[in-house]
Amino acid sequence: MAKSRLQLKASTAKRFREFSKKNNSKQSETLDLVLDFFEKNNLSPFETLVPSKVSLEQLIKKRIDAVIAILKNIEKTQTKPGLLMLELLLEGRSVPKLEIAKKENVSASNKKSLTQLELEISRLQDLLKANKKDLEYLLHHVEIKSGAFGPDYLKLNIPRTEFEQFKIAIKQKN
Secondary structure, X not given: OOOOOOOOOHHHHHHHHHHHHHOOOOHHHHHHHHHHHHHHOOOOOOOOOOOOHHHHHHHHHHHHHHHHHHHHXXXXXXXXXXXXXXXXXXXXXXXXXXXXXXXXXXXXOOOOOHHHHHHHHHHHHHHHHHHHHHHHHHHHOEEEEOOOOOOXXXXXXXXXXXXXXXXXXXXXXX
């Protein structure tokens, strides 16, 4: 291995030797690593870095704050109202709540007679039973298929015409 001499100021040479000792490496290894660092990162010691660490940190904090604000906005405008609507839909479908609503309606307003309310409840219960039966039929004809390259998926094994009839029937029930 051939050695070469460099002309350096004594103070610079002293700093470089101390830097090498601090990093527990030979002087030539340290110089190689320093040069590799500048080359790999396309940096020049003659130019100043435009974004300092402090400015980058502030920029990252601002962006994180913006993301937090966006997430809070999404939660406020989309998630909570959606969850509330879902809870209201689920509450409206249960039969015991309908009976409670029947008692409140009878006491609150005497517009409908008790028999009309009982007929409406029985009609809704029949509709619920029919929907449950349709759902059980559909679930009975669903198969879990494993994908060769992706996740598992569900396959509905009924004729297309029957599926279209289900869609029409659901639209008519609403």
